[in-house]
Amino acid sequence: MIALVLAMVWARRGQTLTVALLALFGVAAAVAAPAYLRAADRAVAAGQVETAAPNELAVAIRAFQKDQREAKPGAPPSGPDLERSGTALAGLPGFHYVYSMEYAAMGIEPSISYASRFAYRQDVCDHLRMVSGRCLIGESDIVLPEQVGRRLKIETGDPITLTFGLRVIPRGGPAFYVENGTPKRFLVAGLYQVPDPADVYWGSRGFFNPGVDLPAGAGLPLFVTSASIHAMDRGAVDTGLDAYPEPGALAVDKLPPVRTGLSEVQTGVTALGGGVDLYSQLPGVLERIESGRAAGHRIVPVLAVALVLLACLTIFLAVGYGTEGRRPELAVVALRGARWGQRWWLATGENVVAILIGSIVGCLAGQLLVNAFAAWRFPGVGADAGLSSLRWAPVAAGAALLTALMAERRQIATPVAELLRRAPAVPNSARAIAAELVVVVLAVVAVVQLKSALRGVGTAAAALVLVAGALVAARLLVPLVTVLGRRALRRGRLGVALAGLQLSRRPGAVRLFALLTAAVAVIGYAAAAVDVASTGRTAEATLGTGATRVLQLGQTGRQNLLAAVRAADPEGKFAMAAVKLPSDPGAPTTIGVDTTRLDAVAAWPSTGPAAGEIARQLHPAAAPTVNVDGAKVTFDISAQFPSGKAVALTAVLSPREGGNDELAELGVLRNGRNTYEQGVPACAKGCTLKVLRIAGGQGTLDVTGVLTVHSINGVPSDVLNDPAPWRASEGGRIGAASSGGLEIEVTSLNGLPEGMFVHPASAPYPLPVAVSGLTALPAVENLDARSTPVDVRASLPAVPGAGSPAVLTDLDYADRLSTDGAVSSTAMVWLNDRAPKDVVDRLTAHGVTVTADIRASQVQERLDKQGPAIALWFYVMVAALATALSAGALVLAAAVDRERRVEDMSALRGQGLSRSALRQATLYTYPVLVVVAVVAGMGVSALGWWLTGWALPLAGLDPPALPLAQWPRLPTMVLTAVAAVVLLAGAAVLAGRRTLRRIS
Structure with missing residues (x-):
């Protein structure tokens, strides 16, 4: 009987091959799904590691050691010592550990407003490129950044003397450094460059992020050996232990030990007590990997099941069609009196053999298909072949056999007369x-x-x-x-x-x-x-x-940001200023942008109002600004307040050609008519008056009175004589003085610790905004973190750079309504794909510092x-x-x-x-x-x-x-x-x- 079935297989080998191929596809689908998930897990982990920033992969432990010179003789070191106890924290498998120490040193920089960064970092010579001289060997060796050597004219072989620097912060003045230790003489062994400042080896200490307004190279470290840093007469020291992964340390099968190691490191840091801090974004990377894996494990089976069902339907059809073509043959077998079992075997044997062959080959084909696909799509990752990929193969093969039997059941049970019909019913x-x-x-x-x-x-x-x-x-x-x-x-x-x-x-x-x-x-x-x-x-x-490219900036004033961007892109074709306004946690994000460039620069939702229409609604016409010109600001003011009540006046001024806001503090107002002067060099080229702040001293919050601003240098008299283009906050009223000038009546400062404010009405009020995902919005926190009423002009599907719920407003108008005159730490410049290659240099030349460059690509x-x-x-x-x-x-x-x-x-x-x-x-x-x-x-x-x-x-x-x-x-x-x-x-x-x- 077996020989007969095999002969049938050979006689209809084309049909048998087709059925075998269909079974192969079904089983291959069942094998490919788990095999692909294994490959996908590896690709997800590798992709997250590849695209993560270096500081996201590092684990940093920081400890601040107090001045050991202040300890009693023979007393143990004060504060944690990572150099001795750090090995207890080295619990991350597959990670390199780098110990470092640093403190401020003086002796080569010409200014006391900043100091040199004197540092030791383990294995540093392996990550430096010497442009002259050699790297560190002896206790008296030191290597300097090339920029420092060029600026200070220090060459290889020159001796330098350094002393521990102590930072002093005087009350009411800028910080400075003083020498605080015994000087030590060093030999400049070489000048270095850093081939890859973004290398994960450098951790998150920011070695190569120089401070703002420092000379070339002044913020870069001077590297010495461990013996050198201990030989110095030094005070407090910033120590660190950084861990970064070796290649493959974060492969998907190595993640559980890494998580365990992170937990152990956290326990060790806690055991060391106060003064030791753990900084790491690695848990976020691990969470993204797990989230990606979980999403993949939900997505893949959806169509894997569909493909297996489709394979079963195909086998059902193929076997049914094949059996349909063998109707006369089955009729002859039945007429010759074959037993029921023989009829079943002769009817099904051919397809059973084909399905078994296809299933066996399908197990291999499914894995090979995934291997080939993974090699093409995820090069260097691999498919991680294993027997677990075959766990669904028997189920798929069984489903194929059952499907074949079901397809043949009807023909076997059909009467002989029906089987002999040429046109079956x-x-x-x-x-x-x-x-x-x-x-x-x-x-x-x-x-x-x-x-x-x-x-x-x-x-x-x-x-x-x-x-x-x-x-x-x-x-x-x-x-x-x-x-x-x-x-x-x-x-x-x-x-x-x-x-x-x-x-x-x-x-x-x-x-x-x-x-x-x-x-x-x-x-x-x-x-x-x-x-x-x-x-x-x-x-x-x-x-x-938010845009094709977003530059994040260091702290800067809002008007300075607007002026810098407009100077770098005077035609408004590729750059737009933006600032994220402060908000409480959980509150909608508010973005202020230069709406005059919104249509040209911002990425915009495909549905909803057009960007140009939103720009017009958020930037309606407003009264002109009040301009104050001159390096010395002069106010002619009459004041009438109760005796003994101190009321001070401060003017916030914004330079029109760029620069941070200036505070002209006129001091306590004197009763009667007086002239008040304040030097504001930044206004030599012209400023705009943002706000007048009237505040009472301690015990004078219940003060009432009147002051009249008769004149401000550079401000036309008709602007002050008309109260219409002015606006007063809670605690006061505005009117026109009979003697000429702007009359400000202070009604009460109770509950107003920051005082009352008088604004030029150069911005619409309430502030126009567009919202996304919000039904009612009475106010937002403005740039000064004060609540500002808003006028909702439009609804958007999403706010660029913020999503939904979120708020979009005009940055210039929001700044004119603010009262602080402070700088913003969330300033940005949005760029489109037409931005020139030197856009960062253009912006830097106009007074802003780029700290990060985020590209949509x-x-x-x-x-x-x-x-x-x-x-x-x-x-x-x-x-x-x-x-x-x-x-x-x-x-x-x-x-x-x-x-x-x-x-x-x-x-x-x-x-x-x-x-x-x-x-x-x-x-x-x-x-x-x-x-x-x-x-x-x-x-x-x-x-x-x-x-x-x-x-x-x-x-x-x-x-x-x-x-x-x-x-x-x-x-x-x-x-x-x-x-x-x-x-x-x-x-x-x-x-x-x-x-x-x-x-x-």
Whole structure:
């Protein structure tokens, strides 16, 4: 019997090979999913490590040792000693540890306002490039930055003398340094450059981030040996122990020991007591890795299940078609009195052998497919092959065998008379419909379960919806083929009629159409997921960043920022000033931007109002500014306050050509008319008056009185005589003085510890804003952290750089309404893709310091290496396998039908059927089926996406507050449909041409 089955396999080796290939695809899909997840885990970890900043990978321990010279003789060291106890903290496997010490030293810099950075760092010579001389060897050696040597004219071999520097902070004055120790003589061994300041070796100490307004190289370290730093007569010392990972230390299988090591390090730091601090962003990196892995483990199984179901449907169709072609053979076996078991073996043995062969090869093929894909897509990461990838292979193989037995069951149970019929009856039994209804019910249950979580039954929701939709579409659309075939026959279109009737009369036509529809639905669903995720990552990278490129700045005044950006880009084509306003934790983020450039620079949501319209609403016309000119500001003021009540006046002035705000403190006002002067050199080229601050001294908050500003140098008298362009805050009123000037009545300063304020009305009030994700917003915290009423002018899908909920306003107007005159630490410059290469130099030349450069392309790269993006590459594999399965099913169906169709068409040809009609009947049958199936399949994929696509964590488990795409773009889906038609119809045409060549 076995020999007979093997002979049957060889006789129909083409059909057997097809079934084996279909089984191979099914088992390969079951193996590929876990294998791909293992590769994806490795790629996620490697991608996060690759795109992380060096300080995100480092672990830094800091300890501040007090001045040991103040300790009693023989007393133990005061404070923690990382040099001796640091080994107890070295608990991170695969990490290098670097010990460092540093303090201030004096002796070579010409100013006492800053000192040299005297430092030792373990193995530093391995990370320096000597431009002259050599690196450190002896106790008296020192190496200097090249910039310092060039500026101070110090060369290799020169002696220098350094002394410990003590920082002194006098009350009311700037800090300075004084010598505080015995001088020590050093020999300059060499001058160095740093090849890679961003190398993770340098940790987070900021060795190469010089301070603002320091001479060239003044903030860079002077390196010495450990013996040198201990030989110095020194005071308090800043010590550190930095750990950074070796290559591969953060591979996915090494993460658990790293987490354990981090916990142990934290315990060790706590045990050392006060004075020791642990700084690390590594837990954030580990959390991102775990989040990406978790998202991938939810995304991949969704279409893996669909692909396995599709493989089972394909095997069911293939076996059913093959058995259909063997009906006469099965009838002969039954007529000869074969026993039931023999009939089963002869009917199923051929397919069982093919499926077993395909399953065995599929185990290897699935892993090899993932290996090849990982080598192409994730070079250097590897697929991490293991036996765990095979855990679902027996299930898939068993499902394939069960599917084959179910497909053959009907033919084995069919009476001999029915088996001998040349045109078998088309099945339309209640049993088949009931089975399809079961699939529909399961799909409904899975979708309901999906509302809770993308786990368990919910994981199969998309697969069940796609299969159920395909089955329903087949039941509804295939009967139409009969109607259309009959209509074509009545109209004399024989070729079209024969093609349609050929499909409607075949028992497997419904199953074939259902399979093609399901395959296209899977392909469409995969394309939708990939497109939505890609669009979302692009939006997150651009809209989330705010612009193509964002420069973060050091502390600067808001008007100085605006002036610098406008000077660097006078035409407003590529740069825009922006500041993040202060807000309480949990409150919506507020972004102030130069709205005159909003349309040209900012990344903007694709829906909602246009950027130009929002700019016009946020920057309406306002009264002109009040200009104060001259290096000396003079105020002519009359004051009348109760005796003994001290009331002071301060004017906040903004230089018009750049520079931070200046405070002209006029002091306590004297009763009567007096002149007050204050030197403000920054206003030599002109300033604008931002605000007048009237504050009472201690015990005078209940003061009332009147002051009149008669004149301010450079301010026209008509501006002061008219109270309309002025605005007073709570605690006072404004009017016109009878003697000329601006009259300010102080009604009460109770509850106003900062005093009352008088603003020129050069900004609209309340402040115009646009909001996203907010229904009511009475006020925001302005740049001075004071509550400012707002006027909501528009609603946006998202605020660039902030998302939703968030607030957008005009930076210039927000600054004019502020009262502090302080600098901002959240200043930014947004740039578009037309920014020139020297934009940083241009900005630096106008008084701002760039501290970070964030590019949307870099953010996009990081997002492309996170879990969701990596997991979705599996969907590309699924789409390719689904195409191969459906194409294989088409070829098999055409091959099984070929003998009978050749006989039928040859007979019709002999009866006068034209060659044209013959070609139509032969070549149009399956391509037309493909076109209809593609249309139906894309509709089913849209239904499946609507019901289940929302549950895929395409933006990660914690998506950003941005309006990410929910539906795929139409061109993407159209191109997917066209590609499916071309590939599947091409396979059908090739199979049809082979049939046509055999018709006489």
